[in-house]
Structures are given as structure tokens and as C-alpha cells.
Amino acid sequence: MQSFEQLLQAFNASFEKEHFPAQPASLYQPAQYFLSIGGKRVRPVSVLMGNELFDEIAPDSWQVATAIELFHNFTLIHDDIMDKAPLRRGMETVHSRYGEPTALLAGDVMLVVAYDYLNKVHSPHLQKLIRIFNDTAKAVCEGQQLDMDFEKQPTVSMADYLHMITLKTSVLLAASLQMGAVLGGASEGNQQHIYAFGKNLGIAFQVQDDYLDAFGDPQKFGKQVGGDILANKKTFLLIKALETASAADGARLQELLHTQPADKVAQVLAIYRRAGVDEWARTLKAEYDAKALQHLEAIAVVNRRKAPLQELAAFLLQREY
Amino acid sequence: MQSFEQLLQAFNASFEKEHFPAQPASLYQPAQYFLSIGGKRVRPVSVLMGNELFDEIAPDSWQVATAIELFHNFTLIHDDIMDKAPLRRGMETVHSRYGEPTALLAGDVMLVVAYDYLNKVHSPHLQKLIRIFNDTAKAVCEGQQLDMDFEKQPTVSMADYLHMITLKTSVLLAASLQMGAVLGGASEGNQQHIYAFGKNLGIAFQVQDDYLDAFGDPQKFGKQVGGDILANKKTFLLIKALETASAADGARLQELLHTQPADKVAQVLAIYRRAGVDEWARTLKAEYDAKALQHLEAIAVVNRRKAPLQELAAFLLQREY
Numbered sequence: 001m002q003s004f005e006q007l008l009q010a011f012n013a014s015f016e017k018e019h020f021p022a023q024p025a026s027l028y029q030p031a032q033y034f035l036s037i038g039g040k041r042v043r044p045v046s047v048l049m050g051n052e053l054f055d056e057i058a059p060d061s062w063q064v065a066t067a068i069e070l071f072h073n074f075t076l077i078h079d080d081i082m083d084k085a086p087l088r089r090g091m092e093t094v095h096s097r098y099g100e101p102t103a104l105l106a107g108d109v110m111l112v113v114a115y116d117y118l119n120k121v122h123s124p125h126l127q128k129l130i131r132i133f134n135d136t137a138k139a140v141c142e143g144q145q146l147d148m149d150f151e152k153q154p155t156v157s158m159a160d161y162l163h164m165i166t167l168k169t170s171v172l173l174a175a176s177l178q179m180g181a182v183l184g185g186a187s188e189g190n191q192q193h194i195y196a197f198g199k200n201l202g203i204a205f206q207v208q209d210d211y212l213d214a215f216g217d218p219q220k221f222g223k224q225v226g227g228d229i230l231a232n233k234k235t236f237l238l239i240k241a242l243e244t245a246s247a248a249d250g251a252r253l254q255e256l257l258h259t260q261p262a263d264k265v266a267q268v269l270a271i272y273r274r275a276g277v278d279e280w281a282r283t284l285k286a287e288y289d290a291k292a293l294q295h296l297e298a299i300a301v302v303n304r305r306k307a308p309l310q311e312l313a314a315f316l317l318q319r320e321y
Numbered sequence: 322m323q324s325f326e327q328l329l330q331a332f333n334a335s336f337e338k339e340h341f342p343a344q345p346a347s348l349y350q351p352a353q354y355f356l357s358i359g360g361k362r363v364r365p366v367s368v369l370m371g372n373e374l375f376d377e378i379a380p381d382s383w384q385v386a387t388a389i390e391l392f393h394n395f396t397l398i399h400d401d402i403m404d405k406a407p408l409r410r411g412m413e414t415v416h417s418r419y420g421e422p423t424a425l426l427a428g429d430v431m432l433v434v435a436y437d438y439l440n441k442v443h444s445p446h447l448q449k450l451i452r453i454f455n456d457t458a459k460a461v462c463e464g465q466q467l468d469m470d471f472e473k474q475p476t477v478s479m480a481d482y483l484h485m486i487t488l489k490t491s492v493l494l495a496a497s498l499q500m501g502a503v504l505g506g507a508s509e510g511n512q513q514h515i516y517a518f519g520k521n522l523g524i525a526f527q528v529q530d531d532y533l534d535a536f537g538d539p540q541k542f543g544k545q546v547g548g549d550i551l552a553n554k555k556t557f558l559l560i561k562a563l564e565t566a567s568a569a570d571g572a573r574l575q576e577l578l579h580t581q582p583a584d585k586v587a588q589v590l591a592i593y594r595r596a597g598v599d600e601w602a603r604t605l606k607a608e609y610d611a612k613a614l615q616h617l618e619a620i621a622v623v624n625r626r627k628a629p630l631q632e633l634a635a636f637l638l639q640r641e642y
Contacts, residue, residue, distance in 0.1 A: 021459075027466035078429060082422035101403035101469055104425065108399060108432070109462040112455050115436060119451045127447070130440045134433050138342075141430040145348035148422055 001305060004312050007048045011041055014062055015069060019113055030098040031106040031113075034077055035070075037091045042316070043176045044069040049312065050180025050194055053305050058183045060121045064129065068176050070114035071133070075140055077107035082148065111137075125182050132182070136175040143168025150234055161239050162203070170202025187300075196295040197309070204288035205316050210235040211281045214269060226265035232257050236284065237277050245275040289317055322626060325633050328369045332362055335383055336390060340434055351419040352427040352434075355398055356391075358412045363637070364497045365390040370633065371501025371515055374626050379504045381442045385450065389497050391435035392454070396461055398428035403469065432458075446503050453503070457496040464489025471555055482560050483524070491523025508621075517616040518630070525609035526637050531556040532602045535590060547586035553578050557605065558598050566596040610638055 002010075019035065020028035044065035051061040079085075080093040081103050087093060095103035118133060119126075146164040150156045177198040181191045213228045214237055228235050238253075245253055249271045256268055272278060292313060296306055323331075340356065341349035365386035372382045400406075401414040402424055408414060416424035439454060440447075467485040471477045498519040502512045534549045535558055549556050559574075566574055570592045577589055593599060613634060617627055 024463055024466055024470070026470050027463055078425055082425060102466065104399055104403060105462050105466050108429075109459055111429070111432065112458040112462070115451065116455050119448055119455065127440055130436065134437050134440065137433040138430055141426050141433070142345055142348055145345055145423065145426050149345070149347050 001052060001308055002048075003308055004045060004049070004315060007045045007052075007308075008041055011044050011048065011062075011065060011069075015041070015044070015066060019066075019070065020109070026102065027105055027109060030094050030102055031077075031110050033097070034073055034094050034106070034110075037089050039069075039073070039089075041069060042312075043072055043172055046173060046176040046198065046312070047180040047183075049308055050177035051184040052180075053194065053299070053301060053309065054181055054184030054186045054190070058123070060123050061180055061183050063117045063120045064179050064183065065176075067114040067117040067133065068172070068179070070110050070117065071137065072172065074107045074110040074114065075144070077103055077110065079144060081107075082144070121183075123183055129179055129182060132175050132179055136171050139167045139171045143171075155242060156234055156239055158236075158239055158243065161234065161236070165206050165236075166199065166203060169206050170199045173202040174198030190299050190301075193295045193299045197292045197299075200288045200292035200295065201313055201316065204285045204292060207236050207281055207285040207288065208317060210237050211278070211285065214272060215278055226269070229265050229268045230260070237272055237281060240280055241272050241275045241277045244277070244280075245271055249274055285317070289313065322373060322629055323369075324629055325366060325370070325636060328366045328373075328629075329362055332365050332369065332383075332386060332390075336362070336365070336387060340387075340391065341430070347423065348426055348430060351415050351423055352398075352431050354418070355394055355415050355427070355431075358410050360390075360394070360410075362390060363633075364393055364493055367494060367497040367519065367633070368501040368504075370629055371498035372505040373501075374515065374620065374622060374630060375502055375505030375507045375511070379444070381444050382501055382504050384438045384441045385500050385504065386497075388435040388438040388454065389493070389500070391431050391438065392458065393493065395428045395431040395435065396465070398424055398431065400465060402428075403465070442504075444504055450500055450503060453496050453500055457492050460488045460492045464492075476563060477555055477560055479557075479560055479564065482555065482557070486527050486557075487520065487524060490527050491520045494523040495519030511620050511622075514616045514620045518613045518620075521609045521613035521616065522634055522637065525606045525613060528557050528602055528606040528609065529638060531558050532599070532606065535593060536599055547590070550586050550589045551581070557602060558593055561601055562593050562596045562598045565598070565601075566592055570595055606638070610634065 015035075018032060020031055022028070047065040047068055048057055048061055051057050076088065077094050080088060081095045081100055085093050086096045093103070094106055098106070115130075118130060121129060123129065143164055143166070146160075147168055150161065150164060174195045175198075178191050178195040181194045186194070210228065213225065213235070216225055218225045227233075228238075241253060242250060253268065253271050256264055256271075261267065293310070296309055296313075299306070336356075339353060341352055343349070368386040368389055369378055369382055372378050397409065398415050401409060402416045402421055406414050407417045414424070415427055419427070436451075439451060442450060444450065464485055464487070467481075468489055471482065471485060495516045496519075499512050499516040502515045507515070531549065534546065534556070537546055539546045548554075549559075562574060563571060574589065574592050577585055577592075582588065614631070617630055617634075620627065
């Protein structure tokens with residue numbers, strides 16, 4: 001059994017190569033540029049971990065892991081166009097560096113190359129793997145569309161927000177683990193458990209992300225605290241606060257969503273605290289974390305094989321052991 | 322053996338359904354809207370014809386034909402964004418009707434659904450079919466990028482232009498026929514011949530398209546004659562004229578590319594005629610047409626099975642028999 005760190009190093013070594021033909025460089029160089037920006041590579045490593053939970057890592061898993069990482073990067077390139085984001089990880093986005101038409105095409109071709117890697121699999125489960133991949137890809141597109149829709153709506157219900165965030169961010173982690181499990185020869189029941197582990201872990205991570213953006217230690221969090229508040233972004237916290245704040249605080253919060261006073265972040269945080277949204281978010285994260293671990297627990301393999309996935313959950317959710 | 326018209330009717334009947342889930346409608350309704358605009362459906366029918374050249378049409382062919390048509394529509398949605406085109410076939414493009422972010426995503430999800438159809442195939446040749454599909458998809462993206470690159474360059478060589486147009490418009494027709502042939506159990510050699518038939522036919526069609534835009538009968542052609550000239554679009558004709566016109570005409574042509582006099586179309590056409598570009602284009606089209614038919618001839622099946630493909634070539638190239 002290998003740890004997340006060990007598998008990450010191995011994946012990075014295998015991923016660090018040219019994934020595209022040399023010509024036309026005007027198309028493929030922008031695609032390769034974006035991959036060079038780097039990333040946490042949590043999803044491809046999850047493929048390997050999903051496989052190793054059940055059996056030795058099959059050669060096919062490296063192809064699937066690469067396909068998953070290319071798919072993820074395709075979505076980021078296109079999301080950046082849609083969000084008109086100038087930077088990602090402090091580097092220029094593809095469209096700000098090469099223009100929107102090229103960024104659009106570089107994303108398209110990256111998705112096709114993802115399918116190329118998937119199609120290299122020798123597993124008799126190829127069609128099932130493609131089906132999981134396609135279902136996930138559609139879900140991610142749906143999540144992105146719902147996210148854009150919600151930003152235009154005055155209010156969004158918690159159920160709708162949770163559905164959106166699940167599609168946009170959790171199903172890809174879940175599917176990565178499941179695809180690894182398929183290659184590891186897992187039963188359908190065990191596949192469903194590892195999928196549910198990934199889905200709940202993804203949601204817990206997103207709750208934490210929203211929480212840290214508002215209440216995190218700026219030094220540890222590594223980015224500006226209150227960014228979501230300044231951008232009036234719909235988050236778990238904002239939606240909950242709009243549901244539960246007192247009448248006066250609710251009205252004040254609505255007003256703050258349409259103005260940018262100098263102390264906006266402090267004012268919104270005070271409302272969040274009075275509504276108990278900070279405590280609520282910590283509890284919600286713990287609930288999804290617990291659900292994830294229950295599903296991991298339910299998987300019918302010996303406990304020591306599960307250690308790397310327990311560590312992954314701890315790493316992502318910054319729990320103390 | 323069925324004619325193009327018969328297969329077109331059958332394909333249209335099978336294609337006329339919802340290809341997407343109902344929700345979220347904000348994503349899938351724009352995708353379905355674009356399909357409702359219609360099209361010539363030459364590529365999916367070519368899948369069926371490529372199959373029937375060798376054997377009875379396999380059920381798998383309908384899935385592949387649908388995948389090809391969805392792929393083609395995905396490229397059109399994204400091309401329209403890149404070209405900032407307001408209309409297609411007289412109807413609003415997806416991005417002018419629903420905004421660029423939604424058009425981008427609707428294209429993305431349409432490509433994924435194309436892979437869904439491809440993945441429904443029961444053929445033992447699934448991986449080969451996906452490989453042909455992927456190689457073609459990459460080529461089409463490359464062609465679109467080169468097309469955008471060339472529009473920014475002052476001059477383009479005929480060889481480069483031919484390479485671009487082959488990628489952008491011919492390989493999809495060629496691959497459609499080949500994928501049908503794979504499903505019809507064709508040998509590798511026969512697959513290569515039908516691929517070459519489609520590729521040369523596609524180039525001949527593109528030469529004709531450029532020719533008709535300049536020299537066509539506006540009534541028969543169905544669109545404004547001289548549109549390419551007014552848009553300074555690089556075409557077979559313009560590139561050849563820049564290569565072969567007299568020094569004086571070449572200089573005048575360069576000047577016309579940077580101005581829009583009222584009689585621009587007439588002036589450019591006069592230069593084209595003096596350079597003999599009209600006659601040259603008719604000959605070039607005939608050469609590619611002949612090459613296409615030689616490859617069709619070389620396919621090792623009885624002649625009467627080839628009649629529908631001969632008719633398709635005649636239909637696309639408006640030859641008289």
C-alpha cells in the first residue's frame with residue numbers, strides 16, 4: 001500500500017511529458033502550457049488509490065488517471081473562459097495568454113486526448129469505464145451551468161445549492177475512485193461505497209473551502225479571506241445565513257449584497273456569527289466527513305488497505321489525528 | 322442497397338428525438354435547439370453508406386452515425402463562438418441566443434453525448450472506432466486552429482491551405498465512411514480506399530464551394546455571391562491568384578484586401594479571370610473528383626454496391642450524368 005504522497009510522486013513523474021503532438025504548436029502549446037501550471041492532482045491519485053484499495057495497481061490505472069487529470073484541466077480552461085478569470089494559481093489563464101478562440105479549442109482537444117488515454121485501456125471493463133467517465137463529464141457540465149444560473153438568481157435553496165456543488169465538484173472525485181475500483185476488480189457494491197465515500201468527502205471539502213474563505217487564518221489558508229463575500233458569491237454560508245438570520249440581519253445582508261462598503265467583510269462575518277453559520281458549517285462538514293468514513297468502513301476489504309484513503313480524507317479535511 | 326435519399330430519411334427519423342436529459346433545461350435546451358436547426362446530415366448518412374457498401378447495415382451503425390452528427394454539431398456551436406457568427410442557416414446561433422458561456426458548455430456536453438452514443442456500440446471493433454473518432458476530432462480542432470492562424474497571416478502557401486482544409490472539412494467525411502466500413506467488416510485495405518474516397522471528395526467539394534462563392538449563379542447557389550471576397554477570406558481562389566496573377570494584378574489584389582470599394586467583388590473577379598483562376602479551380606475540382614472515384618473503383622466489392630456512393634459524389638459535386 002502506498003501513501004497519497006508516494007502515489008502523487010509516481011503520478012507526477014508519469015504525467016510530466018508532452019501529451020500532445022508538436023504541430024500545430026498554436027493549438028497544442030497553449031494546452032501543454034496549462035498543464036505546466038500544475039495542480040494538486042488529487043483526482044488522478046484517487047484513481048490509483050481506488051485501484052490499490054482492492055488489488056495491485058493495474059497498468060490501465062495510469063491511463064485512466066491521466067484521462068481524469070486531462071478532463072479536469074479541460075473543465076478549468078473552459079471555466080476560466082466563462083468566468084473571465086485572468087489568473088489561475090497566479091499564472092495567466094489560457095484565454096488571457098492566447099485569446100478565447102484558442103483557449104476554447106485547446107480545451108476541446110484536451111478532452112479528446114483524455115478519451116485517447118481512456119481508450120488505451122485493455123480492461124474488459126472499458127465500456128463501463130467510459131460510461132462512468134461520460135456520466136461524470138455530463139454532471140460536471142450540468143453543475144457549471146447551474147452555478148452560472150444560480151449567480152443570476154436572487155435566492156437559491158440549500159437543496160439546490162447542494163445538488164449543484166455535488167455535480168460541479170464532488171462527482172469527479174467519486175468517479176475517479178470508482179474507476180480505480182473497477183480496475184481493481186471491486187464488486188458493484190464496493191464500487192458504490194467508494195463512490196459514496198468520494199462524493200461525501202468532496203462535499204465536506206467544499207463546505208470547508210467556503211468556511212475557510214470566510215473564517216480561515218489568512219496565513220494558513222494562503223489566499224485573501226473574504227474573497228467570496230466581496231464577490232457576493234453564493235456559498236454554503238451565505239445561503240444558510242439568508243435562511244436563518246434575524247429579520248434585521250437578513251435585510252442588512254441583502255443590502256450588503258448590492259453595496260461594497262469598506263468594512264463589508266467584517267459586517268457580513270458579524271451577521272454570519274450572529275446567525276450561528278460558522279458553527280453550523282463546522283457541524284455540516286463533520287457530518288459529511290462522517291458519512292464518507294462510514295462508506296469507507298463498509299467496504300469489504302481488510303482495514304490496513306484503507307489507511308491511505310483515511311489519510312487522504314484527513315489531509316483534505318485538515319483534521320487532527 | 323439504399324440511395325442517399327432513402328438513408329437520409331431513415332437517419333432523420335431516427336435522429337429526431339431528444340438527445341439530452343430534460344434537466345437542467347438551461348443547458349440541454351440550447352443544445353437541442355441547435356440540432357433543430359437541421360443540416361444536410363451528409364456525414365451520418367455516410368456512416369450508413371460506408372457500412373452498406375460491404376454488408377447489411379448493422380444496428381451499431383445508427384449509434385455511430387448519431388455520434389458523428391452530434392460531433393459535427395458540437396464543432397459548429399464552438400466555431401460559431403470563435404467566428405462571432407450571429408446566424409447559421411438563417412437561425413440564431415447558440416451563443417447569440419443563450420450567451421457564450423452556455424454555448425460553450427452546450428457544445429462540451431454535446432461532445433460527451435456523442436461519446437455516449439459511440440460507447441453503445443456492441444462491435445468488437447469499439448476501440449478502433451473510438452480511435453478513428455478521436456484522431457478525426459483532433460484533426461478537426463487542428464484545422465480550425467490553422468484556419469484562425471491563416472486569417473492573421475498575410476500569405477499562406479497552397480500546400481498549407483490544402484492541409485488545413487483537409488483537416489477542417491474532409492477528414493470527418495472520410496472517417497464517417499471508414500467507421501461505417503469497419504462496422505461492415507471491411508478489410509484494412511478497403512477501409513483505406515473508402516477513407517481516401519471521402520477525403521478527396523471532401524476536398525473537391527471545398528474547391529467547388531470556394532468556386533461557387535465567387536462564380537456561382539446566385540439563384541442556384543442560394544447565398545450571396547462574393548461573400549468570401551467581401552470578407553477577405555482566404556480561399557483556394559485567392560491563394561492561387563496571389564501566386565499567379567501578373568505583378569500589376571497582384572499589387573491591385575493586395576490593395577483590394579485592405580479596402581472595400583463598392584465594386585470590390587467585380588474587380589477581384591476580373592483579376593481572378595485574368596489569372597485563369599476560374600478555369601484552374603474547375604480543373605482542380607475535377608482532379609480530386611477523379612481521385613475519389615479511383616479509390617471507390619479500387620474497393621473490392623461488386624460494382625452495383627458502389628452506385629449509392631457514386632450518386633453521393635455526383636450529388637455533392639453537382640456533376641451531370
